[in-house]
Amino acid sequence: MFLMVTEFINYSEQIIRAARYIGQGLMITLSHANRLPVTIQYPYEKIISSERFRGRIHFEFDKCIACEVCVRVCPIDLPIVDWKLETDIQKKRLLNYNIDFGICIFCGNCIEYCPTNFLSMTEEYELSTYDHHELNYNLIALGRLPVSVIDDYTIRTIQIK
Ligand code: SF4
Ligand code: SF4
Structure with a gap:
C-alpha cells in the first residue's frame, strides 16, 4: 500500500514537471507571436x-x-x-x-x-x-x-x- 502511494506521488510530480515544461515552451512561443519577421522577401x-x-x-x-x-x-x-x-x-x-x-x-x-x-x-x-x-x-x-x-x-x- 505504502509503495503504491509513493509511486502515485512520483507519477504526479512527473506530470506536474512535464506540464510546467510545456507551459514554459508555450510562453516562449507566444512571446514571439507579436514580433515582426526578421527575414524579408528579397528582392521584392x-x-x-x-x-x-x-x-x-x-x-x-x-x-x-x-x-x-x-x-x-x-x-x-x-x-x-x-x-x-x-x-x-x-x-x-x-x-x-x-x-x-x-x-x-x-x-x-x-x-x-x-x-x-x-x-x-x-x-x-x-x-x-x-x-x-x-x-x-x-x-x-x-x-x-x-x-x-x-x-x-x-x-x-x-x-x-
Ligand atoms: S580597399 Fe579599403 S575597405 Fe577594402 S580592404 Fe582595403 S582598406 Fe579595407
Ligand atoms: S591615392 Fe587618392 S584615394 Fe588614395 S588616399 Fe590618396 S587621395 Fe585618397
Missing part, C-alpha cells in the same frame, strides 16, 4: 541601410592626389593607383584607380586615412555578379553614384531599427 523587399553602413566604395577621381595612402593602410594592399608624374608641373596625374570588391573586406581603412576625404562608403550592398572580374571596379565605376533602394518604387523598403 529591401532593407534601407543605416547611415554607417559599409557598402560599395565611392571615389571622386577628379580630386584624388595619387598619394597612395589608401594602399598603404589597406590590410591587403588592394587599391591600385596608377599615376604618371607630370614633370613640367611636378605633380602626379592619376591615370587609373581600381578596387576589387571581390577581395575587399570593407574595413574602411582607406576611407579613414585618405587625406583628401574623397573616398566614402555608400549604402549600396547589391554587388552580386556571375563573373568575379566584374567586381574589379575602375575609377569610372567607383565614381558612379550609389543606387538608393528608396528611389525604386517597384520594391517595398524596410527600415531596420
Whole structure:
C-alpha cells in the first residue's frame, strides 16, 4: 500500500514537471507571436541601410592626389593607383584607380586615412555578379553614384531599427 502511494506521488510530480515544461515552451512561443519577421522577401523587399553602413566604395577621381595612402593602410594592399608624374608641373596625374570588391573586406581603412576625404562608403550592398572580374571596379565605376533602394518604387523598403 505504502509503495503504491509513493509511486502515485512520483507519477504526479512527473506530470506536474512535464506540464510546467510545456507551459514554459508555450510562453516562449507566444512571446514571439507579436514580433515582426526578421527575414524579408528579397528582392521584392529591401532593407534601407543605416547611415554607417559599409557598402560599395565611392571615389571622386577628379580630386584624388595619387598619394597612395589608401594602399598603404589597406590590410591587403588592394587599391591600385596608377599615376604618371607630370614633370613640367611636378605633380602626379592619376591615370587609373581600381578596387576589387571581390577581395575587399570593407574595413574602411582607406576611407579613414585618405587625406583628401574623397573616398566614402555608400549604402549600396547589391554587388552580386556571375563573373568575379566584374567586381574589379575602375575609377569610372567607383565614381558612379550609389543606387538608393528608396528611389525604386517597384520594391517595398524596410527600415531596420
Ligand atoms: S588616399 Fe585618397 S587621395 Fe590618396 S591615392 Fe588614395 S584615394 Fe587618392
Ligand atoms: S575597405 Fe579595407 S580592404 Fe577594402 S580597399 Fe579599403 S582598406 Fe582595403
